[in-house]
Amino acid sequence: MARQFTPQMVREMAQECCNWGKWGPEDELGTVNYITPKKIREAAALVRRGKVISLAIPFDGDGPQGRTNIPFNQHQRFNPIHLLSRTGADSHVGAQSHRRLHTADDVIIMPTQAATQWDSLAHVFFEGKMYNGYDEQLVSGFGAKKNSITNLKDKVMTRGVLLDIPRYKGKKWLEPGEAIYPEDLDGCASQEKVEIGTGDAVLVRTGQMTQVKERGSWGDYAGGSAPGMSVATTRWLFQKQVAAMATDTWSTEVLPSEGPEIFLPIHIICLVHMGLLLGEIFDLDGLASDCAQDGCYEFMFVAPPLPITGGVASPINPQAIK
Numbered sequence: 001m002a003r004q005f006t007p008q009m010v011r012e013m014a015q016e017c018c019n020w021g022k023w024g025p026e027d028e029l030g031t032v033n034y035i036t037p038k039k040i041r042e043a044a045a046l047v048r049r050g051k052v053i054s055l056a057i058p059f060d061g062d063g064p065q066g067r068t069n070i071p072f073n074q075h076q077r078f079n080p081i082h083l084l085s086r087t088g089a090d091s092h093v094g095a096q097s098h099r100r101l102h103t104a105d106d107v108i109i110m111p112t113q114a115a116t117q118w119d120s121l122a123h124v125f126f127e128g129k130m131y132n133g134y135d136e137q138l139v140s141g142f143g144a145k146k147n148s149i150t151n152l153k154d155k156v157m158t159r160g161v162l163l164d165i166p167r168y169k170g171k172k173w174l175e176p177g178e179a180i181y182p183e184d185l186d187g188c189a190s191q192e193k194v195e196i197g198t199g200d201a202v203l204v205r206t207g208q209m210t211q212v213k214e215r216g217s218w219g220d221y222a223g224g225s226a227p228g229m230s231v232a233t234t235r236w237l238f239q240k241q242v243a244a245m246a247t248d249t250w251s252t253e254v255l256p257s258e259g260p261e262i263f264l265p266i267h268i269i270c271l272v273h274m275g276l277l278l279g280e281i282f283d284l285d286g287l288a289s290d291c292a293q294d295g296c297y298e299f300m301f302v303a304p305p306l307p308i309t310g311g312v313a314s315p316i317n318p319q320a321i322k
Contacts, residue, residue: 003179003181003230003231003232003258004258004259005231005258005259005262005265006259006261007259007261007262009231009259010231010259010262010265010268010269013231013234013235013269014126014268014269014272014273015273016235016238017234017235017237017238017269017270017273017274018273018274019031019131019132019273019274019275020131020132020133020273020275021132021133025132025133027132027275028121028131028132028146028147028148028151029151029152029155029275030121030131030132030274030275030276030277031241031242031243031244031274031275031276031277032152032155032156032243032244032277034198034199034241034242034243035155035156035157035158035199035243036199039158039159039198039199040157040158042159043157043158043159043160043300043301044300046159046298046299046300046321046322047299047300047321047322048322049294049322050321051290051321051322052319052320052321053286053287053290053319053320053321053322054283054286054317054318054319055116055203055246055282055283055284055286055287055303055317055318055319055320056115056116056282056283056316056317056318057115057116057209057281057283058115059080059082059108059110059114059115059315060079060080060082061079061080061081061082062079063079063080063114063115063218064079064115064212064218064221064222064250064281065077065078065079065111065114065222066078066079066218066222076111077111077113077114077222078110078111078114079110079114079115080108080109080110080114080115081108081109081110082106082107082108083106083107083108083109084104084105084106084107085105085106085107086103086104086105087104088102088104091103110315112149112308112311112312112313112314112315113280113313113315114315115281115315116279116280116281116282116283116315116316116317116318117279117280117281117313117314117315117316118149118152118156118244118277118278118279118303118305118313118314118316119267119271119277119278119279119280119312119313120144120147120148120149120151120152120305120311120312120313120314121147121271121272121275121277122138122139122144122146122147122148122149122312123267123271123312123313124264124267124268124271124272125139125272126268126272126273129272130146130147130271130272131147131271131272131273131275132146132147132275134146134147139312142310143309143310143311143312144310144311144312145310148308148309148310148311148312149305149306149307149308149311149312149313149314150305150307150308150309150310150311152277152304152305153304153305153306153307154304155304156201156244156277156301156302156303156304156305157300157301157302157303157304158199158200158201158243158244158300158301159197159199159200159201159298159299159300159301160200160201160202160203160298160299160300160301160320161189161194161196161200161201161202161203161297161298162192162203162205162284162287162288162291162297162299162320163185163188163189163192163202163203163204163205163297164188164192164205164284164288164291164292164297165180165184165188165204165205165206165207166205166206166207166210167205167288167292168184168187168188168191168192169184171207172207172210172211172214173206173207173208173210173211173227174206174207174208174227175227176208176224176225176226176227176255177225177226177227177254177255177256178206178227178254179227179228179229179230179254179258180204180206180227180228180229180230180233180254181230181232181233182232182233182235182236185202185204185233185236186236192291192297193295193297194297194298196240196242197240197241198240198241198243199241199242199243200240200242200243201242201243201244201245201246201301201303202237202240202242202244202245202246203245203246203247203279203282203284203287203301203320204229204245204246204247204248204252205247205248205284205285205288206226206227206228206247206248206249207227207248208221208226208227208248208249209248209282209283209284209285210285213285221249221250222250223250223251223255224255225255225256226249226250226251226254226255227249227254228247228249228251228252228253228254228255229245229247229252229253229254229266230253230254230258231253231258231259231265231266231269233266234266234269234270234274237270237274237276238274242276243276243277244276244277244278244279244303245270245276245277245278245279246278246279246280246282246318247279247280247282247284248281248282248283248284248285249280249281250280250281251264251267251280252266252267252278252279252280253265253266253267279303279316279318282318287299287320290322294322296322299320299321299322300320300321300322301318301319301320301321302318302319302321303316303317303318303319304316
């Protein structure tokens with residue numbers, strides 16, 4: 001059973017892991033500041049085989065947002081809607097005869113967090129504030145005036161490390177509600193012979209994506225019970241000076257939340273106070289298989305967001321390059 005954390009404990013951990021002002025009063029990057037030019041050069045040196053592995057799920061109508069009977073997700077997010085505004089069929093029947101160039105064009109309608117994505121530092125508020133003490137009212141219907149995702153358009157490339165927790169524990173996947181603790185992260189890293197360093201992107205595999213594929217249905221993946229990171233791991237992430245953390249789950253953290261009074265406490269500690277970039281709905285299975293084969297769990301990680309002006313999140317196609 002997951003440990004329980006009271007609101008007071010969450011507040012204390014948030015203050016302990018707070019980076020407000022660390023990079024100045026105007027900072028909007030948070031822990032991505034740990035990714036220096038030297039860090040990027042070191043990450044590039046990890047490319048030895050020239051193999052590129054995508055960590056994104058397909059952006060289509062068969063994604064995880066199909067269910068609407070989960071309270072948190074009800075009518076807030078939906079799967080991408082893909083429409084063709086011009087097609088080859090149009091051209092074939094003469095509907096484009098007025099055009100000198102016959103083309104196909106398409107349109108995507110989707111929430112920015114429908115599939116594989118980054119949360120920006122403007123995504124979550126706590127007691128009226130977002131990262132670096134900015135007022136929540138700076139995020140309006142016109143977009144985020146502070147902490148927008150577009151600030152990271154040329155920032156997210158660094159050393160990536162996969163922590164394959166199911167493989168470490170000798171199972172196919174973690175069960176819904178099963179929490180990952182700091183000792184699990186350390187034990188897994190030791191088994192994989194990797195060390196987590198300043199500016200790393202840590203990708204934590206729970207195996208929930210594997211479970212989804214095996215049963216052939218997303219089920220309650222988007223908002224239901226899930227394995228994930230315990231609140232106890234926030235100190236670990238803070239002390240390791242991690243630049244970004246992502247998982248193969250909908251929320252990165254264990255569900256049900258480790259305390260009924262505060263929903264998604266890791267988001268409050270990591271996004272609002274630490275300024276940690278969080279990634280969700282990553283497909284880590286292909287990478288996990290490759291790492292198990294070659295025994296190398298570190299790689300160059302490249303995952304810039306779309307430069308959505310005022311955006312509070314962004315769809316991405318993250319790449320592990322080995």
